[in-house]
Amino acid sequence: MIGLTGHEQALATDGGLRAREILAHRAFADFLDRHLTVPIPNIGGHEYLVLRGTDAELMAEVDRIAGELGVTARWHMGRYEARRAFGDSVAYEVVCMPLVIPVATELAA
Numbered sequence: 001m002i003g004l005t006g007h008e009q010a011l012a013t014d015g016g017l018r019a020r021e022i023l024a025h026r027a028f029a030d031f032l033d034r035h036l037t038v039p040i041p042n043i044g045g046h047e048y049l050v051l052r053g054t055d056a057e058l059m060a061e062v063d064r065i066a067g068e069l070g071v072t073a074r075w076h077m078g079r080y081e082a083r084r085a086f087g088d089s090v091a092y093e094v095v096c097m098p099l100v101i102p103v104a105t106e107l108a109a
Contacts, residue, residue, distance in 0.1 A: 045083075045091040055098035065094040075101070 032040055050061045059073070059080050066073040066082030069092065073082040078101055083093040 042089065044089065045093050047093045047095060050094065050096040055100055058096035058098055062094050062096050069094075 032038060048065070050058050052058075053061065062073045062080050062082055069082055069084040071082050071084050073080060073094075075081075079095050079097055081093060081095040083091055085091045
């Protein structure tokens with residue numbers, strides 16, 4: 001799988017995990033929609049942590065996913081991250097923690 005990002009490699013070998021996860025989220029949303037008296041839990045966010053690669057590769061993966069989310073990645077408290085909210089209570093966040101933090105960038109965040 002040369003040329004694929006870590007995320008793309010995982011999708012290619014996940015055995016249908018992604019599809020099962022999406023179905024589970026849809027089933028949960030459908031359940032809540034049908035059962036109006038069931039309180040909705042504070043679902044909050046879904047975080048994807050990029051773990052493998054050099055600092056440059058980690059940040060490139062965050063930038064790639066940020067592009068798909070339609071947002072810009074940024075430095076925040078020692079983490080390089082991108083976040084997209086879906087309404088007021090649900091968000092998707094992709095994060096990496098490079099070993100080297102650009103000091104000037106971190107101070108500006």
